[in-house]
Amino acid sequence: MKSLHRTDLYAWSIFDAERNVDFNSIAWIRAEGNVLIDPLPLSDHDWNHLQSLGGAAHIVITNSDHLRDAREIALKTGARVAGPQAERATFPIQCDRWLQDGDTAVPGLEVLEMQGSKTPGELAFLLEDHTLITGDLVRAHRANALMVLPDPKLKDKAAAIASVRRLADLEQIETVLVGDGWSVFQNGHLYLEQLATAISNP
Known part of the structure; x- marks a missing residue:
């Protein structure tokens, strides 16, 4: 696994040839029990x-x-x-717990629910206040430029814009770790603000 911006964070990736981006997974290493976010298959290494x-x-x-x-x-x-709680009735596997906006996944990992994405109640996570971890809605297909899912995949564009705006209002965010594409390790709040402006004024 690759070391990230903190000594307790790692990532591993698989390249998706169709989209020409990496799909990413995150491991948060903690004494109380490690947390994996959207885990891809792991190589033997x-x-x-x-x-x-x-x-x-x-x-x-x-x-x-x-x-x-x-x-x-x-x-x-x-x-x-x-x-995600909003997918509970149709989720492909049984979960031990269902999360929604305002929940704490584990201490230090706060749940933010995104609206308007391609699945109901998509989750994002705020790790110890400064690191945002996203799933599908917020992504980056080139370096230093966050983006959202294409319009045809959004269930509700206005709701998606509002969700991104909510993230952009979190001025303390320094890092944005995306599930798909290039992560941002500095000035994350500014990149989120730029994204919110771009999608609000196409």
């Missing part, structure tokens, strides 16, 4: 690395299209799985 760091106690999934390898990793590690 990454699996061994994760095991050396204590395995996984929790898996959180932002939306049903980011289920990825969560079921298999949960079976191997015994991790408890959490998914």
